[in-house]
Amino acid sequence: MNHAADLPPAFPGRAAWGTAPALRAWQADALAQYRERAPRDFLAVATPGAGKTTFALRAAAELLDARVVERVVVVTPTDHLKTQWAEAAARAGIPLDPAFTGSQGKMASDFRGFVLTYAGVAGNPTAYRMRTERFRTLVILDEIHHAGDARSWGDAVKEAFAPAVRRLALTGTPFRSDANPIPFVTYEPEADGATRSAADYSYGYAEALRDGVVRPVLFMAYSGDMRWRTRAGDEIEARLGEPLTKDITQQALRTALDPAGAWIPAVLRAADRRLSEVRRHVPDAGGLVIATDQTQARAYAKILKEATGTQPVVVLSDERESSKRIADFSASDDRWMVAVRMVSEGVDVPRLAVGVYATTTSTPLFFAQAVGRFVRARKRGEMASVFLPSAPGLLRLASDLEVERDHVLGRRVKDEDDVFAAEESLLAQANEGEGASDELNQQFEALGSDASFDRVLYDGGEFGHEGEVAVGSDEEMDFLGIPGLLEPDQVRDLLRHARSRRSAQTAAAAAAAPPAAAEPEPEVATHAQRSMLRRELNGLVGAWHHRTSTPHGVIHHRLRETCGGPPAAQASADELTTRIDTLRGWASKPS
Numbered sequence: 001m002n003h004a005a006d007l008p009p010a011f012p013g014r015a016a017w018g019t020a021p022a023l024r025a026w027q028a029d030a031l032a033q034y035r036e037r038a039p040r041d042f043l044a045v046a047t048p049g050a051g052k053t054t055f056a057l058r059a060a061a062e063l064l065d066a067r068v069v070e071r072v073v074v075v076t077p078t079d080h081l082k083t084q085w086a087e088a089a090a091r092a093g094i095p096l097d098p099a100f101t102g103s104q105g106k107m108a109s110d111f112r113g114f115v116l117t118y119a120g121v122a123g124n125p126t127a128y129r130m131r132t133e134r135f136r137t138l139v140i141l142d143e144i145h146h147a148g149d150a151r152s153w154g155d156a157v158k159e160a161f162a163p164a165v166r167r168l169a170l171t172g173t174p175f176r177s178d179a180n181p182i183p184f185v186t187y188e189p190e191a192d193g194a195t196r197s198a199a200d201y202s203y204g205y206a207e208a209l210r211d212g213v214v215r216p217v218l219f220m221a222y223s224g225d226m227r228w229r230t231r232a233g234d235e236i237e238a239r240l241g242e243p244l245t246k247d248i249t250q251q252a253l254r255t256a257l258d259p260a261g262a263w264i265p266a267v268l269r270a271a272d273r274r275l276s277e278v279r280r281h282v283p284d285a286g287g288l289v290i291a292t293d294q295t296q297a298r299a300y301a302k303i304l305k306e307a308t309g310t311q312p313v314v315v316l317s318d319e320r321e322s323s324k325r326i327a328d329f330s331a332s333d334d335r336w337m338v339a340v341r342m343v344s345e346g347v348d349v350p351r352l353a354v355g356v357y358a359t360t361t362s363t364p365l366f367f368a369q370a371v372g373r374f375v376r377a378r379k380r381g382e383m384a385s386v387f388l389p390s391a392p393g394l395l396r397l398a399s400d401l402e403v404e405r406d407h408v409l410g411r412r413v414k415d416e417d418d419v420f421a422a423e424e425s426l427l428a429q430a431n432e433g434e435g436a437s438d439e440l441n442q443q444f445e446a447l448g449s450d451a452s453f454d455r456v457l458y459d460g461g462e463f464g465h466e467g468e469v470a471v472g473s474d475e476e477m478d479f480l481g482i483p484g485l486l487e488p489d490q491v492r493d494l495l496r497h498a499r500s501r502r503s504a505q506t507a508a509a510a511a512a513a514p515p516a517a518a519e520p521e522p523e524v525a526t527h528a529q530r531s532m533l534r535r536e537l538n539g540l541v542g543a544w545h546h547r548t549s550t551p552h553g554v555i556h557h558r559l560r561e562t563c564g565g566p567p568a569a570q571a572s573a574d575e576l577t578t579r580i581d582t583l584r585g586w587a588s589k590p591s
Helices: 025-037 052-065 079-091 118-123 125-134 144-148 151-161 205-211 246-256 263-279 294-308 322-331 364-371 392-399 421-432 437-442 474-480 488-512 526-548 552-563 573-588
Strands: 041-046 071-076 113-117 137-141 166-171 186-189 195-198 201-203 217-230 235-240 286-291 313-315 336-339 352-358 384-389 444-449 452-458 461-463
Touching: 025 041, 025 052, 025 201, 025 205, 041 052, 052 079, 052 137, 052 166, 071 079, 071 118, 071 125, 079 113, 079 322, 113 118, 118 125, 118 151, 125 137, 125 151, 137 151, 144 151, 144 166, 217 246, 217 263, 217 392, 217 474, 235 246, 246 263, 246 444, 263 286, 263 294, 263 352, 263 384, 263 474, 286 294, 294 313, 294 336, 313 322, 322 336, 352 364, 364 392, 384 392, 392 452, 452 474, 452 488, 461 488, 526 552, 526 573, 552 573
Parallel strands: 041 166, 041 201, 071 113, 071 137, 137 166, 217 384, 286 336, 286 352, 313 336, 352 384
Antiparallel strands: 186 195, 217 235, 217 444, 217 452, 452 461
C-alpha cells in the first residue's frame, strides 16, 4: 500500500466538483503510480473531501487519450451521484450519460460512456457485461464498499465488469462490519487467519488534515437526563453518556432525538448560535442536520424555523426535487438544510461548516461518511463543528476519526481497544439475558428530556468544564464562541484556555463567597436525589479524566471495583454517595 506521506501539499483554487485545475500532491502522486504500474485493478482510498473524483477523471482522460480504453462507465451508490458524476465528467471533457439503462439499445454518439448505480447493475448485470465486452472499457467504481451491501450486488458487479480492461475502485471508507467481500479488491492474509483489504494508494484524514486539504473538526457533545416508558409500562430515567446496557443506551438516544422533548431543540439552537459565530468569518457557511427519518426531519425543520425565523431546506430522498434542492442550497447562502440519509455520502456542499448528528445510525461507515460532508476545505483556517449526543458509541467514533480502517474478513469482532470496554464488558451478561431487546427498542414512549453541554472532542483530546454546564450559559459560550477561521494549533490553545480560565474563575468565586448560614435541607424525592448525585458523580469523573487522561468508562469501572455495586444508572443514592466520596478522596491526594 502506498501512502502520500511526506509529500508537499498543493492547494489548487476551489473549482467545480471533480475538476480542480491543479492536482493536489496526493492526486499527482497516485496518478504517477497508476501510470507507471498500468494495473487492471487499482483501489484508491482517500478520505472524504480529498478529491477522489478529480483523480479518477484525470486517469480516465489519459486512458481515453492514449486509446487504452474506448468507454468509461461510472458506478455510484445513489441516483443523485449519477448526475453529479456526469456533470463533473462533462467539465473534464468526458461526456457521460446519467440516464442510460441496460435495457436501452445503442448509446447516443454524444457520449463517451454512462453512469449508473450499484442497484442498477444488479437489475441487469448480463446486459452491462455484453456492453463491457463490446468495447475496451474503464469502470470507475465509486465508493466501492457499497458493492458489498448485499451479496447479490457484489455478484452482479463481478458479472458485469469482469471483462473490463481497467477497473478503478474509489472509497473514503473501505471498512465494513460484515463478511461480504468487496469485488475486485485484494485481500491479504494476516497472522490470525483473517484477511485484510489492501489499497493500492491510501490518503487518510490525518494526512489530508496536515496538508490543509480537509478541515479540522470540533465535536460538540451534549448530555442530559432522559425519561421514557417501556412497553411494560415501566418508567425509566437515565443520563445520556453514562455506561448503560445496549438497550438502555439506544432508548436514551432515541429519547434525546425526540422532537417533542427539550434536548433536540436546545442542541439545534446551540448549533445555530455556533453557525452565527462561524458566519462572522465565513459569511456563506451553512449547516446540516442529519435526521433518522422523514418525520423527524420535518419536525427538526419546524424547530429551526421557530429558532431562526427562516425556513430551512428539507431534503427527502424519495422526492423528485431532492437533487435540485441540494444543488440550490450549495449555490446559495441559506443557513440550514435538514436531510435524512441522502447527504451522507459523496454529495458536495463545500460551504457546510456546522452539522448536527441527530440520527440513531451509529455504524463507523455511516458516521465517517456523514462527517465527511463537513470537512471539505476551501481555504486554510476553516474548521467544522459537529454537534452530537454524548452516546459512548458516537464519542468513540468521533475520537477515532483519524484511525485508518480496512475491511477484514474472518476475524471475530473484539472490543479490547474500546475505551468503554472495561465498564461495558461487565454489562455483557445483562445484555445477553434480554431476549426481547428488539421488541423493547421498538415499543417505548419518550416522556421527556433535557440537555446540558458535556465536552468538546478535538484532535484526540477532550475539553470541557467541571460539572454540568447549562445550555445557554457563559460556560457553553466559551466553546460555541470560538472563531470560525483559525489554524488547528490556535483552536487547541483556545480550547485549553477556555477550560483553564473558567476553572480559575470558579475557584476564585468560591474562595470569595462568604460562608452560607446553615439551613435545614428540604426533603427531596428519591428519584430527584439520585439524578442530582449522578450528575455530581459524572462531573467528578469528567474532572478526574481531565486531570489523569483516564477514560470515563475506566474510572467508573475502578469506582465499582473499589466500592462495589451495580452501574451508576442502577446504583442507589447511598452507593452513588460512596463513589462520590471515594473519587473526592482520590482527587485530594497529591498527583
